[in-house]
Amino acid sequence: MARALGAYEGSLREAIHRWKYEGKTSLTPLFAEWMAAGLKHYWKSDSFDFLLPVPLHTQRLRERGFNQALLLVKELSRRIGIPYEKTILQKKRPTIPQVNLSGVEREKGVRGAFHVIGKKELERKSVLLVDDVYTTGATVNECSKVLLRGGAERVDVLTLAHAIKAI
Numbered sequence: 001m002a003r004a005l006g007a008y009e010g011s012l013r014e015a016i017h018r019w020k021y022e023g024k025t026s027l028t029p030l031f032a033e034w035m036a037a038g039l040k041h042y043w044k045s046d047s048f049d050f051l052l053p054v055p056l057h058t059q060r061l062r063e064r065g066f067n068q069a070l071l072l073v074k075e076l077s078r079r080i081g082i083p084y085e086k087t088i089l090q091k092k093r094p095t096i097p098q099v100n101l102s103g104v105e106r107e108k109g110v111r112g113a114f115h116v117i118g119k120k121e122l123e124r125k126s127v128l129l130v131d132d133v134y135t136t137g138a139t140v141n142e143c144s145k146v147l148l149r150g151g152a153e154r155v156d157v158l159t160l161a162h163a164i165k166a167i
Helices: 010-019 026-043 058-064 068-080 101-108 138-149
Strands: 004-008 050-053 089-091 114-116 126-134 152-163
Touching: 004 010, 004 026, 004 126, 010 026, 010 126, 010 152, 026 068, 026 152, 050 068, 068 126, 101 114, 101 138, 114 138, 126 138, 138 152
Parallel strands: 004 152, 050 126, 126 152
Antiparallel strands: 089 114
16 A cells, blocks of 8 residues: 655755755755654554665765655654564665656666565564655655565555655
């Protein structure tokens, strides 16, 4: 199951951009509080063994200075009491920025980009994968496949926003 808390437009889009691209990390507690409420709305409190952020490749991490999904996970974990893991899922190769790519290009771009470290810790676990924006689902789908192949029993997804596509 995947859930997003709002549409990636207007004020929410602007806030996410400021947070992610302008380093306004002071928005993290606000976003995490909102995610905590969303998590409680959609899932039972004991649904997950741990939270996982969608990882950034080290190259992108150096450029940005932080992983926005990891910031969310740390704050969300603190608020709801579900532990987080930050090293089980890793991005093993850089990908081109997804923002201007089509759905098919996004799928190709992330295929094989992620891998699991520590399969023992993942075995038969229920995981909540956390990211900022769900656009086409290519990234979280690839991460979920890798986690399930790595031994996870269940992977659900929670994001701040989802992109709206005009038909």
